[in-house]
Amino acid sequence: MKRRDVLGAFGATAVMTFAGSRARAEQLLPFYDLPAKYMNWAALGTAYEKRTGVKLTIDLKTGSSTALAAMKAEVARPQVNGAFWSLDIAIEGKKAGVTMPYKPKGFDAIPDSRKDRDGHWWAMSSANIVIGANTDVLRKHNLPLPKTWNDLLKPDYKGLCGMMEPTYSGTASTFAYGINFIQGGTKDDFTPGMKWLKAFADNGGQYRSETMGPRLVTGDVGILIDAEGNILLPKAEGAPVVVIAPPDGVVAVELGMSMMKGAPDQERARQFFDWLLGDEAQSIIGASYFRPVRKETLPKAVAAELGEPEKLIPLDLEHEAAVVTNLKRAFTEIVTRGGDLADVLRRYRLAA
Amino acid sequence: MTLTRGAAVMLLLFLVAAVLVPAAQVLRTSLTDAEGSFTIAYYAQVLADPYFRSSLIGTMVFCAATSVAATLLALPAGWRIGRGGRGAVYLRAFCQANYAFGGIAYGMLVVTLIGNVGLVPLAEHALFGTEWTKGVAYTVPGLVIAYFGFQIPRAALLLAQAIEKLDPRLLDAARTLGASPVQKTLLVVLPLLRGALTSTVLSTFLISLASFGVALLVSRKLTIYAVAIYKEFMAFSEFGSAAAMAVILSVSAVLAAVAARRFAGRTDMAGL
Numbered sequence: 001m002k003r004r005d006v007l008g009a010f011g012a013t014a015v016m017t018f019a020g021s022r023a024r025a026e027q028l029l030p031f032y033d034l035p036a037k038y039m040n041w042a043a044l045g046t047a048y049e050k051r052t053g054v055k056l057t058i059d060l061k062t063g064s065s066t067a068l069a070a071m072k073a074e075v076a077r078p079q080v081n082g083a084f085w086s087l088d089i090a091i092e093g094k095k096a097g098v099t100m101p102y103k104p105k106g107f108d109a110i111p112d113s114r115k116d117r118d119g120h121w122w123a124m125s126s127a128n129i130v131i132g133a134n135t136d137v138l139r140k141h142n143l144p145l146p147k148t149w150n151d152l153l154k155p156d157y158k159g160l161c162g163m164m165e166p167t168y169s170g171t172a173s174t175f176a177y178g179i180n181f182i183q184g185g186t187k188d189d190f191t192p193g194m195k196w197l198k199a200f201a202d203n204g205g206q207y208r209s210e211t212m213g214p215r216l217v218t219g220d221v222g223i224l225i226d227a228e229g230n231i232l233l234p235k236a237e238g239a240p241v242v243v244i245a246p247p248d249g250v251v252a253v254e255l256g257m258s259m260m261k262g263a264p265d266q267e268r269a270r271q272f273f274d275w276l277l278g279d280e281a282q283s284i285i286g287a288s289y290f291r292p293v294r295k296e297t298l299p300k301a302v303a304a305e306l307g308e309p310e311k312l313i314p315l316d317l318e319h320e321a322a323v324v325t326n327l328k329r330a331f332t333e334i335v336t337r338g339g340d341l342a343d344v345l346r347r348y349r350l351a352a
Numbered sequence: 353m354t355l356t357r358g359a360a361v362m363l364l365l366f367l368v369a370a371v372l373v374p375a376a377q378v379l380r381t382s383l384t385d386a387e388g389s390f391t392i393a394y395y396a397q398v399l400a401d402p403y404f405r406s407s408l409i410g411t412m413v414f415c416a417a418t419s420v421a422a423t424l425l426a427l428p429a430g431w432r433i434g435r436g437g438r439g440a441v442y443l444r445a446f447c448q449a450n451y452a453f454g455g456i457a458y459g460m461l462v463v464t465l466i467g468n469v470g471l472v473p474l475a476e477h478a479l480f481g482t483e484w485t486k487g488v489a490y491t492v493p494g495l496v497i498a499y500f501g502f503q504i505p506r507a508a509l510l511l512a513q514a515i516e517k518l519d520p521r522l523l524d525a526a527r528t529l530g531a532s533p534v535q536k537t538l539l540v541v542l543p544l545l546r547g548a549l550t551s552t553v554l555s556t557f558l559i560s561l562a563s564f565g566v567a568l569l570v571s572r573k574l575t576i577y578a579v580a581i582y583k584e585f586m587a588f589s590e591f592g593s594a595a596a597m598a599v600i601l602s603v604s605a606v607l608a609a610v611a612a613r614r615f616a617g618r619t620d621m622a623g624l
Contacts, residue, residue, distance in 0.1 A: 069589040096589075159487065167587035206490070209568055219469045328587065336575075337403045 029268055030057040030080040032067035037213045038171075039125065039255065040233060040288030041084075047284055048275060054268060064089035064170030065328070071098040071260060078262045081269035086170025087114070087254040088177070090121035091321030099258040102270055106277035110293055113317070114254060123256040124276055125290045128309055129175045131244040132231035137222030148246045149182060152200060152223060159204030162221035164212055166197075167328045171227050171253045172207070176331055177320050178251030181313050190327065190350040194334055194341055201335050216241055227253060229289035232305060236289070245309040254317065255290070326350060375602075382595035394596035404580060404597065411577040412604060415560035418496055422503035423553045429508040434515025444512070447505035459569030462489050462498040467570075490572045498566050507556050514548030550616040554609055561605050577601055 036042035036058050045056040057080075064085035071083065075098050083093065093099050094116060101119035114123035131152070133145050137160065146152055152161050166176040180186075180193025201207065206221065213230035215221050217239040224231065228243050235241050257276060263269050275281055282297035289306060292298055298306075326348040333339040345351035385391040398404050433444045453461055466472050466488040473486040488494040518541070526540045542549075567576035581601065585594035 065588075066586040069586045072589045073585075073591060165587070167583060206572065220463070220467055325588070332583070332587075333403075 027053060028055050028057065029265060029272060030060070032070055032080050032083045032085075033060050033063065034058050034084055035211050037211050038227070038230060039127070039285060039290045040229070043284050043288060044276075044281060047280060048272065051275070051280070052271070054272070056272075063164065063168040063172075065173065066168050068093050068096065068098070072096055075261060078260045078264055080260055081263040081265050082257055082259040082273075084124075084255065084257055086174055087121060087123060087256050087317055088174060088320040088324050089170045090256055090258050091116075091317065092324065093258055094120040095321075098261055100261040100263070102259045102273060104257075104270070104273035104277050106274070106294065110277075114256075114293065121256050121258040123254050123293045125255050125282075125285045125292050126252045127171075127227035127229050127255065127290050128245060128250050128252045128306075128312070129171060129178065129225060130228045130231070130250060130309075131246060132216050132224040132226055132228075132241055133244060134216050134219045134222050134239075134241050136240045137219045141222070145242065145244055146223060146246075147244065148248050149179065149196065150248075152205065152225075153196070153203050155203070157203065157223060160222035161200065161203070161205040161225070162208055162212060162215065162223070163205070163225035165207045165209055166331050168209055170255075172225075173324055173328060174251065174253040174315070174320070175225060177324060177327055178313065178315055181315070182246075182249035182251065187316070187319055188352065190323075190330070190345055191341070194330065194345060194350075197331060198335050198341065207335070227290065228306065232289035236305075245307070247310040249311045249313045250309040251313050251315055252291075256293075323350065378595045378598050381591055382599050385592065391592075394592040395600070398593050398596050398600065403575075404577075407575040407580050408577050408600065408604065410574055411561065412608065414495075414574060414576075415499075415557050416608070418499045418503060419507075419553050419556040419560055422500050422556055423507045423511070423549060425500070426504045426507035426511055426552075429504070430511030431515055433508060433512035434518070444509070447509050450502055450505035453502070454565065456565035456569065458502060459498070459566040462494075462501065462566060462570055465489075466494060466497065489570045492573050495567070495571055495574060498570055499560055499563070502563070502566070503556050503560060506559060507552050510552040510555055511545070511548060514545055514552075518544055547616070550612065554612050557612075558605055558609065561601065 034041040034045065034056055036045075041056075041058055045058050049055050060080075064083075067083045067085055068089055071078075071080070071093065074080075082099075083090070085093070090099070099120040101116075103119040104122070107115065107119065107122060110122055114126075116122065131146055131149075135145075138145065141156075141160070143156055143160075146157060151157065163175065164172040166172040176193070176197060178193075179196050180190045183192035183196050185192035208215070212221065212224050212226055213234065216224040216226070216231065217234045228245075231241050231243050235243070257273055259266070259269055259273070277294065279297060282292040282294050283299065285292045286298040286302050289302060291306065327350065330344050330348045330350055333344045334341050342351065382394055383390055383392065385393065429443055429447070433440050433447070464470055466485055467490075468487045470485070470489065473483060473488075476485050477483055489498065522540060522544065523536065526536045531539065562578070564576075564578040564582065567579045568582065571579060577597070578601065581594050581597045584590045584597060
């Protein structure tokens with residue numbers, strides 16, 4: 001083989017790879033982050049591909065915060081068209097300058113508190129954050145279902161509980177924020193919430209880096225704190241899991257979309273955003289036991305199964321967004337690294 | 353000749369594009385503040401932080417200790433692969449297959465085996481009714497097992513290469529002179545393999561330092577430095593300190609390699 005041939009072979013391979021990726025790229029519409037097993041993005045992706053031939057990127061990252069980090073790093077050369085994330089992180093995204101405005105069809109029907117006036121983010125659905133339990137695991141340990149959040153701190157449930165890392169996942173960061181109000185804390189004092197999060201870890205509760213719904217189904221964790229739909233959908237499919245909405249209070253995570261600033265494929269991104277608020281997508285979301293922002297699309301049977309919690313504690317999204325980064329920092333220093341609770345909270349101005 | 357030179361140029365270009373350019377980018381990020389001017393603040397901050405410091409030291413110690421242990425544990429397998437004999441082919445294939453389980457996939461494998469509902473604890477519960485192995489994946493011994501899982505096969509392959517090249521006449525001579533198998537191993541084989549052992553420990557150590565997926569999924573008690581870097585970058589978007597930590601890890605790895613080489617006092621270490 002002559003050198004020319006070798007170089008030629010290299011060149012041909014490069015051209016073919018490039019051409020191949022172009023062809024694929026035309027059908028692919030990249031977003032951060034559409035997890036297959038969260039809000040049933042697997043079903044949403046399949047339905048959208050069937051309707052339009054456009055393939056979505058399922059399972060690129062692990063959470064809202066990781067999506068935001070990637071978008072910050074890529075803002076000069078955007079690699080994705082937008083993000084699906086919890087709205088506290090979306091507000092951070094707007095502040096960080098990684099989003100651009102768009103008002104999809106159906107934007108006007110979204111309540112003002114659940115969208116950005118300029119269209120940098122808008123709600124698509126919400127989900128109550130609840131306790132999921134694997135009944136097989138609990139039966140094996142002869143344990144009753146937990147009833148309250150504080151039950152999870154009892155030695156009976158030691159080592160059985162898990163949830164996602166608040167530093168990665170928007171659902172988990174919303175819970176880390178919300179548990180403070182469930183436990184009697186205030187916007188000026190996050191001591192009660194942080195104490196709970198630390199006690200959870202001290203009782204063997206795990207903060208994990210992967211999507212956790214499937215872990216509850218297999219019994220890797222016996223008890224999971226997660227969005228209700230991630231537990232109710234497997235339940236409907238026959239998994240031995242149940243949902244408990246503790247009467248001492250439940251918070252909801254607001255989920256929505258944003259368009260990435262300088263998105264490479266804005267035309268098709270807009271079509272996708274429009275579709276997500278339309279009847280088809282909204283009813284898939286409902287059928288997956290998440291609460292669609294257009295409430296009328298929620299199937300009656302699902303509405304009955306979802307029910308309404310005894311005490312839903314409303315969260316102040318703007319405030320949550322303003323403190324969530326410090327809260328994640330404080331969480332890491334206190335819970336992961338064993339720092340002094342009062343000192344750290346004071347340093348991040350989360351307690352007096 | 354020209355073909356070789358062409359290939360060398362290609363390789364060089366590839367190295368520049370795939371390694372040096374990104375590395376320079378990381379270095380630049382670690383030395384540039386938000387306003388775009390030069391700073392060493394990220395290094396100062398990361399090195400002053402007791403948590404990051406203990407994570408770095410813990411990671412180095414953990415990787416060094418497991419690499420030494422894994423290399424010693426890999427000797428019998430490496431011997432069998434290198435000297436041939438029954439099962440050598442399968443053993444080699446098994447060790448090579450290990451390369452297929454990179455990063456996250458390997459972490460998943462560990463969770464599947466010794467997680468809370470891993471195959472091992474399930475079997476244990478069915479056979480003995482106990483739950484000793486439940487959730488071992490998330491403990492430090494579990495992390496050791498997980499690291500051994502990729503360290504031992506790779507170390508065995510590296511050792512096998514050196515063992516293949518051992519002069520069989522030396523071994524025969526030892527036997528003829530009446531050395532027992534233990535004497536033969538301690539007085540002939542191990543001294544002959546000294547260089548190979550050191551370089552295997554070192555290679556395994558460097559592979560372990562770079563390993564990330566396993567630790568991301570299972571490391572709970574010990575904060576592996578690569579995971580700490582990931583968290584700074586992905587969870588907090590602290591690109592400057594994440595980059596500084598990456599540089600610190602790389603420099604520590606190089607320093608450790610140089611120190612180990614000095615310590616071994618040999619220049620014939622393959623691959624380094």
